[in-house]
Amino acid sequence: MTQDEMFEVKVADLWALRQAAERATQNIEDLEGRLRAEHEARGEAVKRYGARRVELVEQEMRKRGLTYCTRCFCMIYSAEADFVLTEGRETYDGAYHTYGFRNFFRFYRVCPACREKLLDAHGRRGGYDTFAKDQAYFHAFHVEKRLDGFWVRKFGAWGHLGWHDDKCVLAELPGKLVEQLAAEWGLPPRISFESEYFGGPMNKLVIHEHSAAAAH
C-alpha cells in the first residue's frame, strides 16, 4: 500500500466512525423519545388506576347503603346520615405568635354521634377578648336534603343552600378509609410512585401489596 492509499483508508475510517456516532445519536434520541412516552403512559395508567379504585370503593359503598361521616370519618349507613351546617366566629393562630378572630362556615354529613355533639354545642360562646375586642361563638343548624338542594333551618326559618353552593362542599373520602375498605373488599392494592431520594425523580413504582394481603 502506498502512502496515498494508506491516507485514503484512514480518511474512510474517519467517515465510518463519524457515521457510527451519528447513528448512535439517532438511536439515543429514538430511545429517549420512547422512554418519555413510556413514562407518560405509566403515569397516566397509575393516575387512572387510583381514580377508578376510589370510584369502585364509592360505588360499592352506595351499593351496600353505606356512607361516611365527614367530621369523624367513621362508616355509617346512609339512612342514619344527617347534614349539619356550623358557623360562627373562631380564633386562629397567625404568624409570630399572633392570633385573630375570623368567621367560619362548615358543612358536614354526620353520624348520629357527631350530629349530637355539634347540635349540643349550638350557642356556645367564648369569653370576651378585651384585647382583640372580639368573641368566639358557635352555631349548628339542621340541614335537610331535598329534591331541589339543601335547606338549612336557622332560628325557625328555612333557607335554601342549593346543590352547587360553594358552602355545601363535603370532605372527600379520606385515603385511610379507602384503603381500609379496599382491603376489606379484596380490591387490588394501591399503586404509587416513590422518589428514590428527597426531591429526586419520581420513577420508582411501589405496589402496596399489604392492602390486598390484609383481606385474606
Ligand SMILES: [Zn+2]
Ligand atoms: Zn361522626
